[in-house]
Amino acid sequence: MTDITTAQQDRVQIFDTTLRDGEQSPGATMSHDEKMEIAGLLDEMGVDIIEAGFPIASEGDFAAVSDIAKNAKNSVICGLARANFADIDRAWEAVKHAPRGRIHTFIGTSPLHRDITALDQDGMVEKIAATVSHARNLCDDVHWSPMDATRTEHDYLCRVVETAIKCGATTINIPDTVGYTAPRESADLIRMLLERVPGAEKITFATHCHNDLGMATANALAAVEAGARQIECTINGLGERAGNTALEEVVMAMRVRNDIMPYRTGIDTTKIMHLSRRVSQVSGFAVQYNKAVVGKNAFLHESGIHQDGVLKNVQTFEIMRPEDIGLTAKNIAMGKHSGRAALRAKMAELGYDLGDNQLKDVFVRFKALADRKKEVYDDDLVALMADSSAGDEHLKVQKLRVVCGTEGPQEAELTMAVGGEEKSIDATGDGPVDACFNAVKMLYPHSAKLDLYQVSAVTEGTDAQATVSVRISRDGTVYTGQSADTDTVLASVKAYVNALNRMHAGQGRANNSALQTSAAG
Ligand code: KIV
Numbered sequence: 001m002t003d004i005t006t007a008q009q010d011r012v013q014i015f016d017t018t019l020r021d022g023e024q025s026p027g028a029t030m031s032h033d034e035k036m037e038i039a040g041l042l043d044e045m046g047v048d049i050i051e052a053g054f055p056i057a058s059e060g061d062f063a064a065v066s067d068i069a070k071n072a073k074n075s076v077i078c079g080l081a082r083a084n085f086a087d088i089d090r091a092w093e094a095v096k097h098a099p100r101g102r103i104h105t106f107i108g109t110s111p112l113h114r115d116i117t118a119l120d121q122d123g124m125v126e127k128i129a130a131t132v133s134h135a136r137n138l139c140d141d142v143h144w145s146p147m148d149a150t151r152t153e154h155d156y157l158c159r160v161v162e163t164a165i166k167c168g169a170t171t172i173n174i175p176d177t178v179g180y181t182a183p184r185e186s187a188d189l190i191r192m193l194l195e196r197v198p199g200a201e202k203i204t205f206a207t208h209c210h211n212d213l214g215m216a217t218a219n220a221l222a223a224v225e226a227g228a229r230q231i232e233c234t235i236n237g238l239g240e241r242a243g244n245t246a247l248e249e250v251v252m253a254m255r256v257r258n259d260i261m262p263y264r265t266g267i268d269t270t271k272i273m274h275l276s277r278r279v280s281q282v283s284g285f286a287v288q289y290n291k292a293v294v295g296k297n298a299f300l301h302e303s304g305i306h307q308d309g310v311l312k313n314v315q316t317f318e319i320m321r322p323e324d325i326g327l328t329a330k331n332i333a334m335g336k337h338s339g340r341a342a343l344r345a346k347m348a349e350l351g352y353d354l355g356d357n358q359l360k361d362v363f364v365r366f367k368a369l370a371d372r373k374k375e376v377y378d379d380d381l382v383a384l385m386a387d388s389s390a391g392d393e394h395l396k397v398q399k400l401r402v403v404c405g406t407e408g409p410q411e412a413e414l415t416m417a418v419g420g421e422e423k424s425i426d427a428t429g430d431g432p433v434d435a436c437f438n439a440v441k442m443l444y445p446h447s448a449k450l451d452l453y454q455v456s457a458v459t460e461g462t463d464a465q466a467t468v469s470v471r472i473s474r475d476g477t478v479y480t481g482q483s484a485d486t487d488t489v490l491a492s493v494k495a496y497v498n499a500l501n502r503m504h505a506g507q508g509r510a511n512n513s514a515l516q517t518s519a520a521g
């Protein structure tokens, strides 16, 4: 007979906040369609709860959370709200469309935050009672967070948690908002709450850790060992400042070290790599090469001793298999003689389900790439997809010639369609990329500021594709663009134009959203 109690106790729920806390990273922006796609992938991957956004922050956030709620299949869809009725009502309006919706309301409880809100301890308790009760009257599933819990006095933390439970909160999240705690303290805090707070045994404790000291994953796992049964995390650890607990790290840590962390999640780990790549592409945040689990180097072995060991027995230097996270072997994937069916099958293996129109478009660009590049690897195909996710095409690069070398100034001759009208210009600059960007600006005058320009090589060799990310901002709104090409300068121009197209289509993200002004992490 199955021991249901033990099984339930061992199950850790995964609460993904890539679309809320992750999207709050300065500079990360996702369009409505991209958020829908990421939410669909998270749902398919087995994430228990998706925090889809902060509905009162903007009309765009509200629309994204509502549409994600309408399309949810298995995941609970959650919306964030500050401790006031207007926020909570708005969150409910958005998540009520989901088969299972959740309201997450929070208030900063540490002395620093009480000062900011000008509430004394009693006043804050009253506010918590009123707002949690209000949320619970709307929705059966209420998630409450004492922001900056790890810097809140213990007696007061017990008091506010008890209040939230009495007023109907079903999940109590303990955020380490500023990434200040350490594993032992993180565990002790959960243990203390379980021991001291009446009613604690009836609710689920969640842990939400930021990575300012590089301890987010360790702190989250320590909280689980002490009794927390929900981990708040993001894909690639995306998030404010140094980011959040990374989903892929906690899930793989519990899987690989199940002997000492005997917990289960509902995550299909083979979807991890695809989500990591897509989140990186759509947010404009590259994954560092040596990032645990999903970094480019995570399964590469450079030193002779390591290579020799891995060839004899892969377990000598690998604690997980690349295929466990959905990483296919880096074989020569395709050549210029490969056909459409082979491309569709290869793309499906990489996690892309291409419709007929998308396949047609990707196939044309794949052929062009195969003509220029001897070996087309899996990573090249993934980079091609980054390009095909370009938004509205108000601007389209048609022709580019660049003169560069030791004799400056460098020159660019650019022909670009602007709203369907073909325009050409010659421009100079301090280097070829600068000359090209100047040309774009002359053909499409605008006041956006370039905040980030980043180039990385997709694969090895001098014919490798370069992936370029560009971030621009105008009037407090941020827009990102990506592109990939074997010609680094062309990829740069296309990425810049991609960001400008998004600006033209209004697909940006406010830099100073209401959430940031309320100091949530
Ligand atoms: O870090 C934090 O405290 C948050 C809260 C909104 C839960 O993100």
Ligand code: ZN
Pocket: 021, 175, 177, 208, 210, 240, 520, 521
């Ligand atoms: Zn946070």
